[in-house]
Amino acid sequence: MKIRPMEASDLEAAMEIDALCLAVPWTAGIWRTELESPLGLHLVAEEEGWILGQIGVKSILDELHITTIAIRPEHRRAGVARTLFEAVLDEFPKAREVYLEVRPSNEGARNFYSSLGFRETGRRPRYYGDEDAILMTSSLRR
Numbered sequence: 339m340k341i342r343p344m345e346a347s348d349l350e351a352a353m354e355i356d357a358l359c360l361a362v363p364w365t366a367g368i369w370r371t372e373l374e375s376p377l378g379l380h381l382v383a384e385e386e387g388w389i390l391g392q393i394g395v396k397s398i399l400d401e402l403h404i405t406t407i408a409i410r411p412e413h414r415r416a417g418v419a420r421t422l423f424e425a426v427l428d429e430f431p432k433a434r435e436v437y438l439e440v441r442p443s444n445e446g447a448r449n450f451y452s453s454l455g456f457r458e459t460g461r462r463p464r465y466y467g468d469e470d471a472i473l474m475t476s477s478l479r480r
């Protein structure tokens with residue numbers, strides 16, 4: 339498996355994966371805006387030309403915000419998301435804190451983040467419109 343920066347030509351695969359994985363997938367317009375953001379980094383995991391999943395982050399000073407992460411259902415529990423997350427951290431050696439929002443109903447993702455050392459540190463009321471968000475944070479000691 340290879341981890342590399344997402345390119346515009348990966349957009350179709352990324353949107354297909356989002357549609358399989360997320361309650362409210364990003365539109366092509368949101369993806370393009372995010373990919374053009376100077377604060378953003380988007381990585382894909384690729385195997386034999388097949389995109390297995392992706393991660394997106396925004397970097398603001400010493401904070402990283404995970405904006406998206408999704409792995410094809412048939413490739414889960416094989417360490418793909420963990421590998422993507424670790425690759426992001428390698429790109430931002432000065433980051434001291436990582437945070438993200440997750441749906442309370444998304445137990446799989448909450449367990450995934452907990453396994454990486456994230457803790458629940460807040461709640462954003464009606465963040466998703468139909469649901470609050472749990473704010474999860476990890477302090478990086480390195």
Ligand SMILES: CC(C)(COP(=O)(O)OP(=O)(O)OC[C@H]1O[C@@H](n2cnc3c(N)ncnc32)[C@H](O)[C@@H]1OP(=O)(O)O)[C@@H](O)C(=O)NCCC(=O)NCCS
Pocket residue numbers: 359360407408409410413414415416417418419420421439440441444445446447449450451453
């Ligand atoms: C959450 C998600 C990204 C995890 O991807 P993944 O590649 O399967 O995760 P990994 O294989 O790297 O998991 C690492 C560890 O996290 C934990 N974990 C991951 N998924 C889990 C699940 N569904 N239930 C419980 N623990 C889980 C485990 O401790 C796992 O280690 P193990 O498999 O050795 O037990 C994936 O399930 C996904 O794409 N979900 C749909 C999209 C989504 O919800 N994104 C997050 C929005 S906030």
